[in-house]
Structures are given as structure tokens and as C-alpha cells.
Amino acid sequence: MHVNILLFEGLTQLDMTGPYEVLAAAPGFSVDFVAKSPDPVRSDRGLCFVPTQTLASAPPCDLLVVPGGPGTDDAILDPDWVAFTRRQALGARYVFGICTGSLLLGAAGLLRGKRASSHWRARELLAHFGAVPTDARLCVDGNVFTAGGVTSGIDMALKVVATLCGDEVAKLIQLQIEYDPEPPFPGGTPRTSEPDIVRQYLAQSQARFELRSAKVRQAALNAPGGPAAADSAA
């Protein structure tokens, strides 16, 4: 079982390091990190990762993993990333988008008519790519796994491993990574966080949301198959 994880500049690193820890622990799984060049890739908060493959050298994969983050907003408008994502996904058995990684899957024309999730703040934007946004933290539609924001990738990776290797393997990995979470506060979604916290986050993320919305609309025009009805109507 070969896994390719996309590494684009400005990704949110926990989107992929969480699932990676789980997937790499599954027996028989090998993992490559694919970037545009062999140079280290900088995540949104600064930590740099060394890729193992480039767009040109990456082997086909059984499972394609697409993280999100601010860098998604550029990747969805980058013909190289969009074409690579589409080509790899069409050849893979499974596709796994975390956080706003699902926007790149959408820009590659892979979510038309499919239910999909994303970071809660960006979820509605999936409609521009013809997807059916869902509020679920974990969404499975056919061979496409999409998770909500950042940490939801850990939950989903365990679900992916359970699907591919059986529940027992996933449960063993869960025990190994001591995943019996105890968040110090209730919250973590707009439904469970305190209203004042949600209001603050909405305000501080508004500029990013507007920038992202504009780029998503633009990416939707270029998406294989053309813009979705939502965009044509807009």
C-alpha cells in the first residue's frame, strides 16, 4: 500500500503529520512526501519538511493524501498542483483530503456530486466545485475520505486504516499513539465552542475567508469539467 502525501508551501503541517503518524504505522504501508522540487517545504508556521519525491518523480499511489492550510489557496490556482492531484487521484484506490485539502480535490474536479467535508470555516466553499458540503467531521463518499479541520485528520486516518486493514489494526495504532483525547475545554467546533469564542474566530478569520472565497471562485472556473452550477448562477 503506497501513500503519497502532498507537500505544498504554506500547508498546515498538523493536517498531514497527524494522519502520517497513523498511516505510517499500518503494516505494509510506505509513504512518500511529494513537493514541486527536492528543496525543503515550509509549512504555514515555519517548520520545514524534506520531500522524498517531486511532481515529476512521484510514483503512482494507492492512497493520495491532501493536507490543507493557507497554502491551499495558492495550490488550487497552480496548474501543476491541480493536474498532479487529478492524475494521482484518478489512479489511486483511495483519496483522503484533510481540512482545506478538500478544496484542492475540488479544484481538480474530483468532488463533483460527492459529499465532502473541510475545515468548518471553509466548508461552504466546496459547493463551488460541485461538491455537497457536509458538516460531518468525517465524511466518506465512495473512495473519497474528507475530514474537517486539522486534528480531524487523526480521527479519519484511523478510519482509513480500519477500512483498508481492518478494525484491529486501527485499534492497535490508537493504543500506540495513546489516542483517548482529553481536550482541556469543551469546544472545537462552532456548535461546541462558546459563542463568544466563535464570534472572535469568525472575525479574525474573515480576511482569510474572503481571500479564499475569491480564489476558490477563480479555481472553479478552471476546474476540469468547468464551473459548477453554483458558480454559473453567481
Next chain:
Amino acid sequence: MHVNILLFEGLTQLDMTGPYEVLAAAPGFSVDFVAKSPDPVRSDRGLCFVPTQTLASAPPCDLLVVPGGPGTDDAILDPDWVAFTRRQALGARYVFGICTGSLLLGAAGLLRGKRASSHWRARELLAHFGAVPTDARLCVDGNVFTAGGVTSGIDMALKVVATLCGDEVAKLIQLQIEYDPEPPFPGGTPRTSEPDIVRQYLAQSQARFELRSAKVRQAALNAPGGPAAADSAA
């Protein structure tokens, strides 16, 4: 608030990438990744990280973060890592060990008489360093935060941020990383996982446990202040 995160060969990357995502999101926090040399550091499953400082160049820090993983077993016997950890920790306002990272804190003589946690499979070994092992996922004793295995670092990082910046900042970050976990199975600790899963994990981790035990005993002999009573008696 400056944070130094230790990067030694063979670390379990999610031990530090989880907390890093949380800490780096806190206002006014800067983060360095400290390795023995400027070369990329390989984590236990292969992903390589680019350090930003070396043992020689690292600035003092307010918060020292020590991840765990198989590489801990070598780090606790490495005089450079032990001395660096001790020196940095003694100059820091807070110390944060994740998973078996607490063994390195122990080897540096920083846990004598203190309650501390670690990965559940290694917790008892803390006694060799004069610590009082606790089964808690999150343990705070004075200025020393220690978390259980791997993913518990995310919970603890939110607690650290709440302590240093107030609850509101931690709650905002929790919403940003959409941390309202939904593990697909109950489990994740020896108390909550199914007995057969626990038995399997104990069996498959036995060799590592024995190797680690031997190295911990050896490291305890070298620890500043000499071996703890538990070792003298053994």
C-alpha cells in the same frame, strides 16, 4: 515567549508536531527546532525535518519542549543531549515533556521527587530517575508539564497555552484546529482499549520495552545527582 523544541534522530514526530501546531498559534510565541547539526533530522517513521538551531547556537528559551519516540533511548545516553536538556530546562520558565520525552527530562535530573507522566508503556521507568510516575494523561508539577503518549501532547499544549496566555487564547486555538475529537473506536489507553488489543500491543512492544529498560537503568547511573533510590536498591 520563545520555545525550543528538541529534534533528535528517531523521535516520534507527532509528539512534537501536535504541540507545535498549538504553541506556534499562540500570540507572541516564536519557535526554534534544535538539533545536533544543521542537517535534516529523521523521525522514527522516515519524515525528515529541517532544524533551525543547533545545540551550539540555540538561544535560551522560556519553554523547552521534549518529544519522545524510539530515539529517546539513545538521547538519554548521549551526554550532549542530556547536558543541553538540563542547561536549557534550568534556564526556562517551563518544561514540557511529551511521551517518552519525560525520560530525557529524567536523565537530565529534572524530575527528582516530581510527579510525571510518559507513554503508558514506559511510565513506570520514570521511577529510575527519582520521579513519581502517574497514570494521568496530563500531569503538571510545578513548572514541569508532562503528557502521556504521542497525541496527549495536543491536549497538554492547549493546557500550556491556557496557563501562559489564558483560557480564551487556548479555546480560540482549539476552534481553529477543530479539536473536538471523534476517535472511530473507544480505546487509546490500557484501561479503555479492548483487553485483546492491549495484550497484542504489550507483546509487540516487549522487545522495545526491554531495550528501553536497560538503557534507562544505565542513564539513571549517569543522571545528575546519581541514581535514584529505586536503582540503588535494584
